[in-house]
Amino acid sequence: MRKVKSGVYGLNTLMDGGINENTITTVIGSSGAGKTTFATYFLKRGLELGEDAIFITLDETPQQIIKEVIEMGWEDVEDYIDEGALVFVDAGGRQFSDFIKTELAGFVNEWKGYNARIVVDPLTPVLWSVENKYEQRDLVSFLLRELRKIGTVICTLEEHGVMGDLSGAELIIPMYLADNVVHLRYRSHDSPEKRDLKIIKCRSSRHSHFWHPYNIVRGSGLIVQRAKLATDHSKRVVDMTNKLDKMLADLPKEKAAKLTPKIKQSLHRTVETISAEDIGSMDPEYILLQLLLEYELIEE
Ligand SMILES: Nc1ncnc2c1ncn2[C@@H]1O[C@H](COP(=O)(O)OP(=O)(O)OP(=O)(O)O)[C@@H](O)[C@H]1O
Ligand SMILES: [Mg+2]
Incomplete structure (x- = not known):
């Protein structure tokens, strides 16, 4: 299926x-x-x-x-x-x-x-x-x-x-x-x-x-x-947009081909809207990985 x-x-x-x-x-x-x-x-x-x-x-x-x-x-x-x-x-x-x-x-x-x-x-x-x-x-x-x-x-x-x-x-x-x-x-x-x-x-x-x-x-x-969660990440400050850009730049060729301008824009918007208060103790890196997984830019 x-x-x-x-x-x-x-x-x-x-x-x-x-x-x-x-x-x-x-x-x-x-x-x-x-x-x-x-x-x-x-x-x-x-x-x-x-x-x-x-x-x-x-x-x-x-x-x-x-x-x-x-x-x-x-x-x-x-x-x-x-x-x-x-x-x-x-x-x-x-x-x-x-x-x-x-x-x-x-x-x-x-x-x-x-x-x-x-x-x-x-x-x-x-x-x-x-x-x-x-x-x-x-x-x-x-x-x-x-x-x-x-x-x-x-x-x-x-x-x-x-x-x-x-x-x-x-x-x-x-x-x-x-x-x-x-x-x-x-x-x-x-x-x-x-x-x-x-x-x-x-x-x-x-x-x-x-x-x-x-x-x-x-x-x-x-x-x-x-x-x-094993660790509390709430004190960690990460610039998620920068981190996202880095992850996208590092995608292998066949995955990068899936990154249409629309998806790229959607990912950026998503990350820019995320506030530290909303994510609480969640790991920002975990969230970025979930975004890339959802759009099939990385494998499990
Ligand atoms: N798109 C969103 N992003 C982040 N938070 C949201 C979003 N939509 C709603 N919320 C917040 O999430 C909570 C849950 O909202 P949601 O309307 O999805 O619940 P619900 O289960 O449908 O409730 P109800 O049975 O009353 O319709 C709300 O308190 C709201 O402030
Ligand atoms: Mg509802």
């Missing part, structure tokens, strides 16, 4: 190289865990590769999402919208279950032949739109089956109640139907707050079975660490 790079730095390695194409990934987490950020950077990565991106939003209006995305460091998002490469489907405020039943098939037919990245954020209201459990299952199953025909799908799920208890009915159905499940655990009451994630399942792939700490960094989205 072909893998697509997730756009989440450090995650691909944990999923055997990336997300399998035309699969469904469910990202579960409580409010503020980073679900929308995860989904956004997944789309951003595809757009950079010339793929199409569809953002199906149920809670927030596209305008709200675009505003937040720009604030958090993705400045040229509107260029993709103007080009028609990034499309929003505003499913909020109307009966999304009706849309699924009546219009979805037509929508999918129009997109056939494209290899898109699709986000449903959040999927939870779809489940709540019908009461009967069997009907819920049918509806979500139909939605996901249709969407995977046109690309690789990420849907997010809100986690309520006891943290880490994934046995709630509204989680079980989509978790079961998904090919991959990623759990974002966010302990907002801890000081400092703690975030870590785990791959709960990843069909047809060898995957990590551990909890991995992650940070949310302006301009980069989620950056996942491979293991618990």
